[in-house]
Amino acid sequence: MQYKSQAVAKLYFIAAIGLFAAQILFGLVMGLQYVVGDFLFPAIPFNVARMVHTNALIVWLLMGFMGAAYYLIPEEAETELFSPKLAIAMFWIFLVAAALTVLGYLLVPYAGLAKMTGNDLWPTMGREFLEQPLPTKLGIVVVALAFLFNLTMTVLKGRKTSISLVLLLGLWGLAIFFLFSFYNPDNVVKDKFYWWWVVHLWVEGVWELILGAILAFVLIKVTGVDREVIEKWLYVIVTLTLISGILGTGHHYYWIGTPESWQLIGSIFSALEPIPFFGMTLFAFNMVNRRRREHPNKAAVLWALGTGVMAFLGAGVWGFLHTLSPVNYYTHGTQITAAHGHMAFYGAYVMAVLTIISYAMPLMRGRAANSNKAQVVEMWAFWLMTVSIVFITLFLTAAGILQVWLQRVSDAPVPFMVAQEQISLFYWMREWAGVVFLIGLIIYIWSFFIPGEEKAKA
Amino acid sequence: MSGTFTTSMARNIFFGGTIFFLLVFLALTFQNEQIIPQRDQRAQLAANPAIAEGKKIWENNQCIGCHTLLGEGAYFAPELGNVYKRRGPDFIKAWIKSQPTGTPGRRQMPQFNLTDKQLDELVAFFKYVSEINTSNWPPNIEG
Numbered sequence: 001m002q003y004k005s006q007a008v009a010k011l012y013f014i015a016a017i018g019l020f021a022a023q024i025l026f027g028l029v030m031g032l033q034y035v036v037g038d039f040l041f042p043a044i045p046f047n048v049a050r051m052v053h054t055n056a057l058i059v060w061l062l063m064g065f066m067g068a069a070y071y072l073i074p075e076e077a078e079t080e081l082f083s084p085k086l087a088i089a090m091f092w093i094f095l096v097a098a099a100l101t102v103l104g105y106l107l108v109p110y111a112g113l114a115k116m117t118g119n120d121l122w123p124t125m126g127r128e129f130l131e132q133p134l135p136t137k138l139g140i141v142v143v144a145l146a147f148l149f150n151l152t153m154t155v156l157k158g159r160k161t162s163i164s165l166v167l168l169l170g171l172w173g174l175a176i177f178f179l180f181s182f183y184n185p186d187n188v189v190k191d192k193f194y195w196w197w198v199v200h201l202w203v204e205g206v207w208e209l210i211l212g213a214i215l216a217f218v219l220i221k222v223t224g225v226d227r228e229v230i231e232k233w234l235y236v237i238v239t240l241t242l243i244s245g246i247l248g249t250g251h252h253y254y255w256i257g258t259p260e261s262w263q264l265i266g267s268i269f270s271a272l273e274p275i276p277f278f279g280m281t282l283f284a285f286n287m288v289n290r291r292r293r294e295h296p297n298k299a300a301v302l303w304a305l306g307t308g309v310m311a312f313l314g315a316g317v318w319g320f321l322h323t324l325s326p327v328n329y330y331t332h333g334t335q336i337t338a339a340h341g342h343m344a345f346y347g348a349y350v351m352a353v354l355t356i357i358s359y360a361m362p363l364m365r366g367r368a369a370n371s372n373k374a375q376v377v378e379m380w381a382f383w384l385m386t387v388s389i390v391f392i393t394l395f396l397t398a399a400g401i402l403q404v405w406l407q408r409v410s411d412a413p414v415p416f417m418v419a420q421e422q423i424s425l426f427y428w429m430r431e432w433a434g435v436v437f438l439i440g441l442i443i444y445i446w447s448f449f450i451p452g453e454e455k456a457k458a
Numbered sequence: 459m460s461g462t463f464t465t466s467m468a469r470n471i472f473f474g475g476t477i478f479f480l481l482v483f484l485a486l487t488f489q490n491e492q493i494i495p496q497r498d499q500r501a502q503l504a505a506n507p508a509i510a511e512g513k514k515i516w517e518n519n520q521c522i523g524c525h526t527l528l529g530e531g532a533y534f535a536p537e538l539g540n541v542y543k544r545r546g547p548d549f550i551k552a553w554i555k556s557q558p559t560g561t562p563g564r565r566q567m568p569q570f571n572l573t574d575k576q577l578d579e580l581v582a583f584f585k586y587v588s589e590i591n592t593s594n595w596p597p598n599i600e601g
Contacts, residue, residue, distance in 0.1 A: 036563055037564045037565030037566055038561075038563060041558065041568075045523075046523065046524050047523025050523050053578065109568075110518065110519060111518045111519050111570070117520075120514075121516075123514060125520075126516065126519070126520050127518025127522060128522045131520060131523070141544070162469065166549055186509070186510040188586075188587055189590060190494070231465050231468075232463065232464075235471070236468060238472055239468070239471055239472040242472075242475065242476045242480075243476075246479045246480055246483045253490075254593065255593060255596075256528045257494065257528070257591060257592055258490060258497070259490060259493040259497070261486075303493070332472055333537060334533060338533055392598070407601075408589075408597045413598050413599075414600065416536035417536065441588065
């Protein structure tokens with residue numbers, strides 16, 4: 001760690017890992033509810049567990065991105081953070097808002113929460129992933145603006161690198177597209193159309209800029225390859241991302257009342273979306289192969305390579321699987337979507353955040369890398385979590401194929417719940433894979449408490 | 459990457475490409491807004507205020523947390539974009555009123571304590587959604 005103010009990232013990373021654990025626990029609850037329908041009912045109905053699962057994911061990834069930005073921007077800009085105090089204050093505001101929101105989900109019926117928080121004044125709630133009450137949404141905007149102000153001021157007073165530029169563009173995009181969460185017309189077609197401007201343009205647009213910047217930063221540090229080379233790769237990847245991803249939004253506009261021309265546009269451009277992810281795979285492996293130093297932090301290198309591979313598989317391959325409109329006609333809104341969602345979020349964003357945490361945490365704790373034992377444990381966690389997400393995805397894919405067949409393709413289509421009962425075997429297997437994931441996560445958290453150090457701070 | 463391809467060239471292609479495709483996307487959005495009035499049943503919305511009330515009930519009870527609507531949402535419970543056509547208004551109201559079933563081991567839907575007026579509004583919302591032109595999706599009535 002070269003600048004004292006980088007240390008604010010530690011708070012964000014710790015909170016991110018805590019919320020990660022909450023996300024997985026509620027995921028297991030939901031997974032069990034898929035097969036034991038009345039599990040924890042009525043205390044935690046499925047929709048509540050799902051809100052906690054998805055919202056915790058979003059918030060911890062945002063915490064991870066913020067931590068990553070607070071860590072890497074001062075180092076890239078070669079100057080202290082504009083205001084460490086503002087960063088710390090925003091952390092606590094964000095954490096408290098997130099905690100209150102989750103408590104609200106768990107303790108108050110959703111309709112009551114909507115009433116208490118003034119949803120009638122400006123209805124924004126009750127839409128997938130944007131379930132947060134109005135005060136929470138406003139809080140997110142305030143935190144995001146203060147965060148961006150802090151970072152932009154830091155870059156303006158220091159060195160301006162391509163990594164900083166791409167990261168800031170991604171983060172500004174994130175904040176700007178979130179504003180569409182406040183637009184909720186009565187017209188369902190318009191509601192859905194602009195809802196995707198938050199959801200798609202985040203995860204298949206600006207978030208990929210953040211991902212690319214984090215990966216590029218870590219690769220420079222652990223491989224010692226020239227910045228010039230890495231930054232060129234970064235630009236090529238993010239160019240391909242936005243060229244394919246912006247019009248790729250069209251793959252969400254096939255069946256929601258929008259014009260049929262989107263079927264062609266969406267199919268063509270979203271079929272190109274795997275290319276930038278494949279670029280990331282090549283990028284990560286190429287840079288590590290051309291490394292000019294042996295960084296003592298082997299675990300961080302593993303996470304970086306893993307991100308390259310899993311982002312391509314989850315976002316690229318599993319996305320392509322159901323993105324062409326004639327295929328999507330049958331798979332839209334089935335477990336195929338869930339399969340893709342799980343591996344894409346893990347492979348692209350979870351792993352990217354864990355990469356920067358793996359790299360930066362030891363430095364913030366005063367050592368170049370963790371002890372060999374701690375790294376071995378962390379790598380065990382890597383493999384357990386990664387292999388189990390692959391199996392979760394495979395089981396959900398199998399469930400999805402059967403669901404599509406039973407409910408939509410066969411000569412005698414059966415009702416939704418009849419199909420669900422017939423595929424419950426795969427939901428059981430998914431749940432067990434989820435238990436292995438939890439074991440991996442527990443081992444991951446344990447790895448932080450293994451003492452000893454390899455080398456003194458560089 | 460060869461020496462002739464410089465970082466500043468890469469940056470220029472990034473900005474140029476992004477701005478170009480962003481503008482194309484905005485143009486397509488504009489075109490989209492011209493076409494959807496023929497598909498989105500907006501006349502119904504204007505004529506019947508119950509539909510907008512029904513959408514609020516749909517949102518305030520977070521129905522999307524279990525169900526899909528036009529294929530979007532959670533995959534725990536049936537598609538409701540076409541539920542009006544699949545089940546009809548009376549069945550929908552009776553179903554919502556009778557929840558939860560309490561059948562052991564079966565997925566449970568909470569009791570939302572909706573009034574008769576609210577149930578009618580929710581049904582009006584489902585009727586409206588079922589008449590949106592979705593290019594023949596879902597493939598059959600089962601959703």
